[in-house]
Amino acid sequence: MERLLLLLVLGLAGASPLEDSKLCPPHSRPWQVFLHDRWTRCSGALVDKWWLVTSAACAPTSPGAMASLGEHDVTVDEGSEQHVAVAEVIRHSPYRSPLHSLAMVRLAQPARLTRHVQPIGLPGRCPGPGESCTVSGWGATLPNQNESPKHLKCLTVSVVDDQTCVKSFPDYLFWSLGMVCAGGTRTAGCLNDKSAVLECGGQLQGVQWFSLGCQNAAHPSVYTKLCKYNEWMRRVMDSHTPTTTSARPITSERP
Structure with missing residues (x-):
């Protein structure tokens, strides 16, 4: 009976989604942000306590848009999360073209930096083929x-x-x-x-x-x-970071 129970436990462990080789080790990407609103669920990257970078297709458009930081399993409360409202969205123009797909998202409140929530550095170089x-x-x-x-x-x-x-x-x-x-x-x-x-x-x-x-x-x-967008991203953060933590409404487009 003990042998049967051991095999059953091992079998369940092998079937666990945590054994999926494509899963990130939990909280190994503390810059990853889960963006969600009425219309979409997708990712962004925390680059500053106020700011996320995401694609034009992921840029929130709903007044109820939220950024969830410190996430791994988005279906449960893991105790590491910070759920912050989106205050402002600045798309790179022209974004309705093949030229650009980039948006900066400002949080209504600055992220509280912890071991589960940390910004990632902007690129100091371009990636090379084969990297x-x-x-x-x-x-x-x-x-x-x-x-x-x-x-x-x-x-x-x-x-x-x-x-x-x-x-x-x-x-x-x-x-x-x-x-x-x-x-x-x-x-x-x-x-x-x-x-x-x-x-x-x-x-x-x-x-x-x-x-x-x-x-x-x-x-x-x-x-x-x-x-290729370092200067633009830094300019947005320099000119749009608030001096207070009061939220501003989402804007759909800025140059």
Whole structure:
């Protein structure tokens, strides 16, 4: 009987989602933020106690938008979370084009920095082809599948050179210098999160633009090349950080 119980316990442990090789170790990405409102659920990256970076597609539009920091399993209360209202959204213009996909999100209250909530550094360089990076977010990791957000997922991906990336583009996409690609034939590249976070060497290097790897596993996914936007991001933070903690209404677009 004891042997049977032991086998049962081991079997249940093996079936646990915590054994999923694509799950991040809990709270190993303290900069990852879960953005959610009436219309969307996706990711952002904390870069300052007031500010998140995300993609244009993930930028909140609802007055009730929230940023949940310190999350791993978004379906339960883990005791590490901070749920903060979104106060302001500043999109890079023109965002309705193939040129840019980037938004800065200001919190209504500054994040309280803990071991579970920490900002990630803006890029000090651009990523190079072949460089190993990590992409993290909430969503499906299998092509052509949907999955409700639950545990934070992590994938190791390699940066792909621009020429290889362009060759994988469908007809409706256009290349721009604000793009970087990672994943494809050499590494698993599917993480179906509208703004999955690309981290290379401890620096924020991208937010997901097009999850091409979730349509065809042989194709790399496309990220906003954040090293090209350092000046813009710093200018937004310098000019829009409040001197008080009072919330301001969401704005849909700013130059």
